[in-house]
Amino acid sequence: MTVPREAAPSRKAAPKDRKTPISAARKAAFDVLLAVERGQSHSDDLLRGKAVNALSLADRNLATTLVLGVLRWQIRLDHQLQALLKHPNAKLDSEVRIALRLGAFQLLHLDRIPARAAIDESVELAKHAGHRFASGMVNAVLRKLAGAAHVSFSEDSVAELALAQAHPAWMIERWAGFYGIESARAICHHGQHPPILTVRLADSAVEAELAEAGIHLEPGELLTAARTVVSGDVIGTAAFREGRVRIQDEGSQLVAEIAAANLNLPDGRIVDACAAPGGKTLILAERNPQARIVACESSAPRLEQLRSRLARHADRIECRLADATILGEDSVFDLALADVPCSGTGTLGRNPEIRHRLHLEDMPRQAERQRGILHATVHALRPGSLVVYSTCSLEPEENEQVVAAVLAETSNARMVSLEPSIAALLEKGILTDSGAERLQHCLTPEGALRLLPGMSPTDGFFIALIERQS
Secondary structure: OOOOOOOOOOOOOOOOOOOOOOOHHHHHHHHHHHHHHOOOOOHHHHHOOHHHHOOOHHHHHHHHHHHHHHHHHHHHHHHHHHOOOOOOOOOOOHHHHHHHHHHHHHHHHOOOOOHHHHHHHHHHHHHHOOOHHHHHHHHHHHHHHHHOOOOOOOOOOHHHHHHHOOOOHHHHHHHHHHHOHHHHHHHHHHHOOOOOOEEEEOOHHHHHHHHHOOOEEEEOOOEOOEEEEEEOOHHHOHHHHOOOEEEOOHHHHHHHHHHHOOOOOOOOEEEEOOOOOOHHHHHHHHHOOOOEEEEEEOOHHHHHHHHHHOHHHOOOEEEEEOOOOOOOOOOOEEEEEEEOOOOOHHHOOOOOOHHHHOOOOHHHHHHHHHHHHHHHHHHOEEEEEEEEEEEOOOOHHHOHHHHHHHHHOOOOEEEEOOHHHHHHHHHOOOEOHHHHHHHHOOEOOOOOEEEOEOOEOOOOEEEEEEEEOO
């Protein structure tokens, strides 16, 4: 992106006695990025934490933009910055790297930030972190970057696309091999933009309440219950705090809608094997008001958060501390949802740091646990009942290969096409006409659904339906 600048910054270093104040937004962004760099937490958790929530709305929005923007473009930012270093192979301290990335992201990707503010505050961040000597280098490198000509990046080959769209080359090479280079390009472009904010409303009265608060919503593309937020601060409303409006991607909602539509008995028993944070569990409860649900979570702190979120359904939802690979029950449930922990490569726009911490060798470990969860949920079903298996991953090892492995070792289970489920959801008015048509094109030859970011208006998801026969 070409960045208009009001004036070229002076190349002369700032006087030593002048101190540029660091804005609250940039300081918060620096702290979050440093914690992510050190592996202390995830950006999503930190951006919803006390330090960021204490900021004004404008500062909170800027801090979020800076954190997610730096993480999205980090690979390309580092490439561009390294070329300007006096010693390109020099190893920089984490604090210095982050100060440089923050300044570079603002200079290259935010056209409303004055160059002087981006540079001076990055210099002060380096000083504040104890790197006064390196702050001169931060100043010099960012001034060079500010004065450099705009650079265009080709996207023709896998290596060029990886640099242009700031993704690891090994990821893109896999996606191009699985889905083709055009799909890989679409996935990358989707991951480089802030995701559409999609919400689910408790009822139509909430929509009117949000409209009165100046929040503009538009219908979702797949589901009639979904709304996309065009403008306004949903998180600051009483409706959000009270759980009457929930932030949830349409793909995530679709997983739960498909599961809810496949309960054989209106008053049957449902197990949500990996329930936290609870958005899908709520849809299961709302769509099946007579059913009893067991919501499992293996983490005690997350279980308490889940229990709090599901409190209004406490009379028929049991929140259980349980490892989903060892449910300990056989043939007792009429429906199972196994939305398993995964690599999350379908959510890189929402969780951009995944690309920096995920490694190819992580896949077998993930897949082993996923097979264990699916195996346990199949055996927890009564004969004739169904389990919905889903991930937000784009990787075959976590998707069709997991399903194939479990079916190969389970003689009394078979895969069922999701085409009838799409038709049923359309007939019930849960899917939009255009949404049903889109999903038909997302069916795999085996009858699973594969939603690819950039090709579908959602995060990336894989959804399969499996029946226990006897």
